[in-house]
Amino acid sequence: VTQIQFDRFTLPNGLRVVLAPDDKSTVVGVSVHYDVGFRSEPEGRTGFAHLFEHLMFQGSESLEKLAHFRHVQSSGGTFNGSTHPDYTDFFEVLPSAGLERALFLEADRMRAPKLTEENLRNQIDVVKEEIRLNVLNRPFGGFPWILLPPVLYQTFPNAHNGYGDFTDLEQASLADCAAFFDTYYAPANAVLTVTGDFPVERAKELVHKHFGDVPARPAPNRPSFGEPPPATELRGEHLDPHAPLPAFALGYRLPDPVQDLDAYVAHVVLAGVLADGDSSRLKQRLLHRQALVTDVNAGCGLFGPFEARDPDTFTVTAMHSPSVSVDTLLAAIDEELEALSATGPTEEELAKVTARWVASLHREHDRMVPRTLALGSFELLHGDPALVYQLPERMAAVRQDDVMAAAKSLRPDSRAVLTVRPAGGKA
Amino acid sequence: MTRTAEEIGRTELGPRAVPPLGEQRVAADLSTVDTVLPNGLRVIAVHQPSVPMVELRLRIPFAGTDPLHAARAEVLSATVLTGTARRDRVAVDTDLALVGADLDAAVDPERLSISGNSLASGFDTLLDVLADALTGAAYPDGEVTRERDRLVERITLARSQPGTIAREALQRHRYGDHPYTREMPEAADVATVSAEEVRALHQASMLPRGSVLIVVGDLDLDAAVARIESATSGWASAESAVSLPDLPAVTGGDLLLVHRPGAVQSQLRMSAQAVTRTDPRYPALQLANLAFGGFFSSRLVENIREAKGYTYHARSALEFAGSGATLLLDTDTASAVTAAALLEIRYELGRLGLVPPTASEVDTVRRYAIGSLLLATSSQSGLASQLAALAVLGLDMDWLAAHPARLADVTAEQIAAAALEFFAPANFTGVVVGDAQTLGAGLRALGGVLMP
Numbered sequence: 001v002t003q004i005q006f007d008r009f010t011l012p013n014g015l016r017v018v019l020a021p022d023d024k025s026t027v028v029g030v031s032v033h034y035d036v037g038f039r040s041e042p043e044g045r046t047g048f049a050h051l052f053e054h055l056m057f058q059g060s061e062s063l064e065k066l067a068h069f070r071h072v073q074s075s076g077g078t079f080n081g082s083t084h085p086d087y088t089d090f091f092e093v094l095p096s097a098g099l100e101r102a103l104f105l106e107a108d109r110m111r112a113p114k115l116t117e118e119n120l121r122n123q124i125d126v127v128k129e130e131i132r133l134n135v136l137n138r139p140f141g142g143f144p145w146i147l148l149p150p151v152l153y154q155t156f157p158n159a160h161n162g163y164g165d166f167t168d169l170e171q172a173s174l175a176d177c178a179a180f181f182d183t184y185y186a187p188a189n190a191v192l193t194v195t196g197d198f199p200v201e202r203a204k205e206l207v208h209k210h211f212g213d214v215p216a217r218p219a220p221n222r223p224s225f226g227e228p229p230p231a232t233e234l235r236g237e238h239l240d241p242h243a244p245l246p247a248f249a250l251g252y253r254l255p256d257p258v259q260d261l262d263a264y265v266a267h268v269v270l271a272g273v274l275a276d277g278d279s280s281r282l283k284q285r286l287l288h289r290q291a292l293v294t295d296v297n298a299g300c301g302l303f304g305p306f307e308a309r310d311p312d313t314f315t316v317t318a319m320h321s322p323s324v325s326v327d328t329l330l331a332a333i334d335e336e337l338e339a340l341s342a343t344g345p346t347e348e349e350l351a352k353v354t355a356r357w358v359a360s361l362h363r364e365h366d367r368m369v370p371r372t373l374a375l376g377s378f379e380l381l382h383g384d385p386a387l388v389y390q391l392p393e394r395m396a397a398v399r400q401d402d403v404m405a406a407a408k409s410l411r412p413d414s415r416a417v418l419t420v421r422p423a424g425g426k427a
Numbered sequence: 428m429t430r431t432a433e434e435i436g437r438t439e440l441g442p443r444a445v446p447p448l449g450e451q452r453v454a455a456d457l458s459t460v461d462t463v464l465p466n467g468l469r470v471i472a473v474h475q476p477s478v479p480m481v482e483l484r485l486r487i488p489f490a491g492t493d494p495l496h497a498a499r500a501e502v503l504s505a506t507v508l509t510g511t512a513r514r515d516r517v518a519v520d521t522d523l524a525l526v527g528a529d530l531d532a533a534v535d536p537e538r539l540s541i542s543g544n545s546l547a548s549g550f551d552t553l554l555d556v557l558a559d560a561l562t563g564a565a566y567p568d569g570e571v572t573r574e575r576d577r578l579v580e581r582i583t584l585a586r587s588q589p590g591t592i593a594r595e596a597l598q599r600h601r602y603g604d605h606p607y608t609r610e611m612p613e614a615a616d617v618a619t620v621s622a623e624e625v626r627a628l629h630q631a632s633m634l635p636r637g638s639v640l641i642v643v644g645d646l647d648l649d650a651a652v653a654r655i656e657s658a659t660s661g662w663a664s665a666e667s668a669v670s671l672p673d674l675p676a677v678t679g680g681d682l683l684l685v686h687r688p689g690a691v692q693s694q695l696r697m698s699a700q701a702v703t704r705t706d707p708r709y710p711a712l713q714l715a716n717l718a719f720g721g722f723f724s725s726r727l728v729e730n731i732r733e734a735k736g737y738t739y740h741a742r743s744a745l746e747f748a749g750s751g752a753t754l755l756l757d758t759d760t761a762s763a764v765t766a767a768a769l770l771e772i773r774y775e776l777g778r779l780g781l782v783p784p785t786a787s788e789v790d791t792v793r794r795y796a797i798g799s800l801l802l803a804t805s806s807q808s809g810l811a812s813q814l815a816a817l818a819v820l821g822l823d824m825d826w827l828a829a830h831p832a833r834l835a836d837v838t839a840e841q842i843a844a845a846a847l848e849f850f851a852p853a854n855f856t857g858v859v860v861g862d863a864q865t866l867g868a869g870l871r872a873l874g875g876v877l878m879p
Binding site: 065066098174179243 | 480
């Protein structure tokens with residue numbers, strides 16, 4: 001995979017910086033990852049981490065409401081932010097002439113965001129519309145990322161709905177916002193990533209100029225969110241008023257993505273062998289040979305692999321005809337997992353998964369938004385952005401017995417089964 | 428440490444000045460070949476070696492007037508990559524996967540699109556699998572039957588999505604039963620499609636003449652074109668691929684309220700006639716649309732999202748079809764504020780023509796249009812998709828390269844003229860999908876909405 005020279009350093013206020021210059025590019029990417037996601041929000045404040053992400057766009061000391069968007073877009077750029085279980089990211093990608101402006105915008109809101117009652121109320125309304133759009137008013141809303149965790153996990157941080165209940169959102173106060181910012185949005189709790197077309201020395205100078213006087217605050221203690229895996233098969237059912245077909249999601253616990261990366265990668269390979277492409281085992285059997293499901297997928301992480309710390313979730317999801325019972329499908333999946341844990345995948349199956357993974361990494365690297373965000377999240381979660389580019393090697397090193405062990409670890413007596421039942425009573 | 432929100436928002440130094448833009452490096456010109464092969468297939472190949480990959484886009488005009496065309500075309504697109512005389516379905520996927528490749532087919536009322544990518548080292552295999560399907564897709568009976576059944580289920584699922592319900596209602600409301608409206612076939616029609624019919628459709632409509640193949644990536648252009656020519660040499664016909672008959676112009680009129688019982692949110696979709704990329708007014712229209720609702724810093728988003736909190740998502744965009752284009756506004760809002768959101772949309776439509784974009788708005792949309800084009804075409808996949816959208820209008824890499832200059836030359840007066848001409852509220856028609864019990868009173872009072 002394309003070799004990239006990194007420059008990494010830490011400012012006196014604790015901000016970690018990753019510079020990844022690329023002289024073939026004419027655009028730059030700037031991102032800030034804060035080490036707080038929805039697993040850290042307190043009980044009674046579900047959805048707060050995501051709501052606070054919205055508020056970070058609502059102005060800062062030097063920028064009126066709406067100014068952030070206008071400055072990025074009038075520089076020809078795009079922006080966004082997203083809230084994950086363990087971190088919240090913000091980014092701008094723009095023609096390289098906008099580099100200093102993007103750094104200024106991120107520094108200004110890291111230093112002094114303007115948190116007002118009016119903007120809080122407005123963004124609570126906006127977030128409620130987002131939830132109506134993505135969850136409440138559509139079939140399979142929140143499937144499986146909101147619905148599966150409360151079946152698989154026992155503790156509040158892992159089990160609760162990261163989008164939040166409307167009641168909790170409405171109770172959010174300005175004092176909550178101030179405390180959340182002071183606790184979690186400290187420079188020492190963040191990673192700044194700059195990618196694309198810039199001279200390294202110039203970028204360093206600009207990073208010091210704009211972020212150097214963001215006041216230091218201590219990084220919060222990061223609690224472990226670990227909890228024991230299920231000691232039995234856990235079942236849950238969700239009635240979906242809009243779904244036309246039943247569906248289910250299986251949730252299994254994954255090896256610790258940070259402490260045991262190689263075992264985690266073996267599970268990523270396993271997911272590919274199970275359900276990536278028409279020639280994968282579950283697609284061949286359930287979709288094509290026996291035609292029992294409308295679709296079946298498998299993967300690491302509720303938002304994709306390498307997006308969270310421990311505990312992380314391996315999922316198998318399927319949508320199926322009401323005439324096929326869930327137990328029939330579970331038995332078929334368990335048989336395939338048993339076969340894999342007994343005899344492992346073929347060399348050809350491993351080669352297919354690895355080649356597709358290498359290709360997808362190249363494509364990700366070719367687009368500045370995913371490139372920037374991947375480098376930032378690997379620095380934040382793993383302390384090493386270069387890992388992104390070592391993944392193909394790690395994946396190619398996965399052998400048959402690694403996948404056998406991974407398949408063996410997905411045990412029926414230690415998983416969650418979430419079923420979704422159509423409950424609309426209308427077409 | 429406990430600070431108030433107000434204390435957090437202030438520093439001793441006070442507000443700072445936003446830094447100016449720096450120097451912009453100009454992208455190197457990309458070498459390109461744009462040629463028509465003896466079988467009538469247009470090939471555009473671009474050398475863009477940012478990563479060792481190749482992106483491929485094939486666009487085949489694929490229109491039909493038979494009432495069952497949409498159903499047959501949908502089954503064809505679901506099974507064209509499921510086997511040939513040389514490869515069964517598993518072999519197709521295996522051969523692709525081993526070279527890090529993917530290939531997918533999709534169909535709409537205008538065309539069949541086959542899109543994919545591979546490691547540059549696997550380009551020959553990608554081409555071979557593609558050509559094998561184009562000339563020898565077998566449509567095995569078993570694959571057709573299974574995919575047909577799956578399609579019926581997927582169509583049922585899609586029709587339970589409020590976005591699909593709104594899209595179909597809008598298409599019927601603005602175009603009646605023109606073939607362009609058949610974006611998704613009826614499940615009952617799909618259930619009748621036989622493998623024989625699909626094979627016949629392939630024979631009649633999967634044609635190189637009039638189609639375009641785009642490859643962008645880490646390629647030697649001359650060698651790539653030669654390989655494409657030899658791989659597709661067996662794909663030939665004297666006939667040309669079939670284009671969709673021109674669409675009637677959209678005329679303004681009442682919105683139609685479509686009842687969706689119990690909905691907690693409504694879909695507003697509005698449309699008006701516009702002009703396509705080849706029209707001299709297009710660059711001004713593109714910028715006027717941005718100012719209206721084409722990006723976040725637009726009047727529509729700042730009004731109904733950021734000031735009023737009526738919606739998470741509001742957008743206006745140009746939709747290209749055949750030799751024309753339309754404006755499409757879409758937003759989803761809570762039932763309680765749907766009528767109020769419609770009132771604001773109509774207000775902003777009127778205001779765009781009467782109080783045209785200011786110098787600062789013009790500056791912002793112009794920079795955004797030029798910059799976002801640079802961003803969108805800076806990756807292989809983005810450039811390939813952009814070229815595919817242009818090529819179906821007969822446009823090429825030169826048009827793309829000249830577009831920033833076109834945007835730079837548009838005057839504020841031209842933008843104001845486009846705003847007045849294309850955004851007049853009376854030009855628009857559309858639909859509202861939501862719970863009529865909740866929405867009825869407000870929409871009736873506002874007027875211009877046909878009740879169910």
